[in-house]
Amino acid sequence: MEQLYTQWKPILSSGGDLSFWQEFFVKFYQAFIEGDRWLQYIKGVGTTLYVTAMALILGVILGVIVAVVRTAHDQQRPGHHNPILGVINAIFKVYVTVIRGTPMMVQLLIMGFVIFASSKNFSLVGGLTLGINSGAYVSEIIRGGLMAVDGGQMEAGRSLGMNYADTMRFVVIPQAIKAILPALGNEFIVLLKDTSLISVIGGKELLYAARGVVSRTYEAMYPFLGTAFIYLVLVMAFTWLLGKLERRLRQSDRR
Amino acid sequence: MIDVKDLHKSFGDTEVLKGINEHVNRGEKVVVIGPSGSGKSTFLRCLNLLETPTSGEIIFDGVSMTDPKTDINKMRQKMGMVFQHFNLFNNLNIMDNMTLAPVRTKLMTKAQAQEEAIMLLKRVGLEDKAYAYPAQLSGGQKQRIAIVRGLAMHPEVMLFDEPTSALDPEMVGEVLEVMRKLADDGMTMVVVTHEMGFAREVANRVLFMDAGEVIEQGTPEEIFGNPQNPRTQSFLSKVL
Numbered sequence: 001m002e003q004l005y006t007q008w009k010p011i012l013s014s015g016g017d018l019s020f021w022q023e024f025f026v027k028f029y030q031a032f033i034e035g036d037r038w039l040q041y042i043k044g045v046g047t048t049l050y051v052t053a054m055a056l057i058l059g060v061i062l063g064v065i066v067a068v069v070r071t072a073h074d075q076q077r078p079g080h081h082n083p084i085l086g087v088i089n090a091i092f093k094v095y096v097t098v099i100r101g102t103p104m105m106v107q108l109l110i111m112g113f114v115i116f117a118s119s120k121n122f123s124l125v126g127g128l129t130l131g132i133n134s135g136a137y138v139s140e141i142i143r144g145g146l147m148a149v150d151g152g153q154m155e156a157g158r159s160l161g162m163n164y165a166d167t168m169r170f171v172v173i174p175q176a177i178k179a180i181l182p183a184l185g186n187e188f189i190v191l192l193k194d195t196s197l198i199s200v201i202g203g204k205e206l207l208y209a210a211r212g213v214v215s216r217t218y219e220a221m222y223p224f225l226g227t228a229f230i231y232l233v234l235v236m237a238f239t240w241l242l243g244k245l246e247r248r249l250r251q252s253d254r255r
Numbered sequence: 256m257i258d259v260k261d262l263h264k265s266f267g268d269t270e271v272l273k274g275i276n277e278h279v280n281r282g283e284k285v286v287v288i289g290p291s292g293s294g295k296s297t298f299l300r301c302l303n304l305l306e307t308p309t310s311g312e313i314i315f316d317g318v319s320m321t322d323p324k325t326d327i328n329k330m331r332q333k334m335g336m337v338f339q340h341f342n343l344f345n346n347l348n349i350m351d352n353m354t355l356a357p358v359r360t361k362l363m364t365k366a367q368a369q370e371e372a373i374m375l376l377k378r379v380g381l382e383d384k385a386y387a388y389p390a391q392l393s394g395g396q397k398q399r400i401a402i403v404r405g406l407a408m409h410p411e412v413m414l415f416d417e418p419t420s421a422l423d424p425e426m427v428g429e430v431l432e433v434m435r436k437l438a439d440d441g442m443t444m445v446v447v448t449h450e451m452g453f454a455r456e457v458a459n460r461v462l463f464m465d466a467g468e469v470i471e472q473g474t475p476e477e478i479f480g481n482p483q484n485p486r487t488q489s490f491l492s493k494v495l
């Protein structure tokens with residue numbers, strides 16, 4: 001293969017005549033195989049997955065906390081308003097407003113070049129930013145899910161003498177999660193693809209690897225098409241996993 | 256056992272309960288009847304503080320439910336409630352529905368609660384449904400389970416809010432049968448219902464509510480046989 005490549009490459013660059021398949025071979029080889037470039041893509045995918053996982057975990061933790069606090073605040077009995085809950089609720093509201101009101105790219109630039117300007121761990125800063133961003137959206141999805149659970153479920157739990165937290169944990173939250181899984185899945189897919197933005201602060205993820213190859217070979221098509229293909233495969237794998245989870249959670253709907 | 260003193264409840268500007276004074280004795284079966292919107296559900300839900308009274312006092316077992324210092328969860332453990340729409344926990348099977356509260360409130364160990372649940376399910380003929388989910392049951396079955404789920408906490412009083420109103424007619428009987436047995440066992444019960452036959456048969460006392468007030472009360476014979484208030488008369492002439 002290497003022989004064919006070294007034989008055909010000069011013909012292509014001098015504008016000589018190559019068949020479609022010969023040209024495909026040369027450009028493909030150059031984009032993915034020459035100089036073990038595929039290793040760069042693999043490393044990029046690794047960073048992409050690492051940043052996604054970090055952002056996902058952080059986003060879910062933040063999202064659940066913000067959603068539960070805001071819901072608990074809204075569900076207080078009249079005359080039983082907890083001032084601490086009120087303050088935390090106000091802070092969380094500002095958080096959601098600011099994150100949803102500013103572009104992801106701007107948040108990344110601020111985190112990367114202002115707040116953590118001295119940090120060289122770009123993946124960490126990227127994952128942190130994406131997680132904080134995702135948390136705001138996830139919290140709204142979860143809040144919607146919590147509100148959509150029939151109020152009778154909470155009332156039944158409380159009428160049995162269970163406290164608010166236990167009823168939330170064992171009855172309301174599991175039902176909310178099941179209802180919002182498709183919306184959460186969507187959010188996670190967006191998150192996975194948004195990791196491509198961290199290249200603006202120097203994060204060495206998949207798209208960064210592809211751009212590196214483009215700048216060295218002056219050939220854009222194959223690296224970028226390959227990148228698109230890899231994202232597609234990742235998203236499809238993710239969707240498949242979510243589908244499995246959904247089917248497991250749906251067992252209580254069996255009739 | 257339950258003392259209601261000058262109970263008022265408003266939603267926004269509309270006053271739904273306009274000063275109710277009642278007393279429920281241990282072992283008594285009180286049936287509450289009245290037209291739609293008269294405040295029956297609100298009254299019942301104020302008893303276990305699912306609704307917070309605007310003013311007035313609820314005293315249960317000598318403890319003021321309305322006092323902010325009262326541990327409301329502890330008090331509610333002694334008051335079972337059955338809802339019109341059953342409100343079984345949809346994400347849990349019947350066994351978990353029945354054991355969750357007794358275990359989480361540390362009333363019983365898991366093993367004790369499960370043993371108790373099986374015994375209660377047998378009592379209503381549904382032990383074969385222990386591992387079914389609510390969505391797999393008929394309305395009548397769900398309501399019977401909702402009743403024994405409440406009983407699993409060993410309550411001192413059971414509150415029923417139109418327990419048969421959401422049921423198909425052929426399932427009403429099986430639920431009333433369970434309630435009748437419960438009454439025979441001496442349970443204290445407060446029942447909001449449109450089932451006048453049940454009220455006649457089981458009630459020690461019938462309360463007639465209209466527009467947020469208890470207008471008339473008495474034994475079933477008095478209320479159904481010889482109602483005094485014109486509004487009671489007109490309501491009964493429509494439903495009987």
Ligand SMILES: Nc1ncnc2c1ncn2[C@@H]1O[C@H](COP(=O)(O)OP(=O)(O)OP(=O)(O)O)[C@@H](O)[C@H]1O
Pocket residue numbers: 266271289290291292293294295296297298
């Ligand atoms: N959460 C609420 N917010 C506002 N208004 C309410 C609320 N709950 C009840 N109401 C109003 O209070 C009044 C009494 O309601 P309640 O449910 O107690 O009546 P009811 O006697 O149980 O009627 P029904 O026989 O239809 O169940 C009604 O006018 C109702 O619209």
Ligand SMILES: [Mg+2]
Pocket residue numbers: 295296297417
């Ligand atoms: Mg009602």
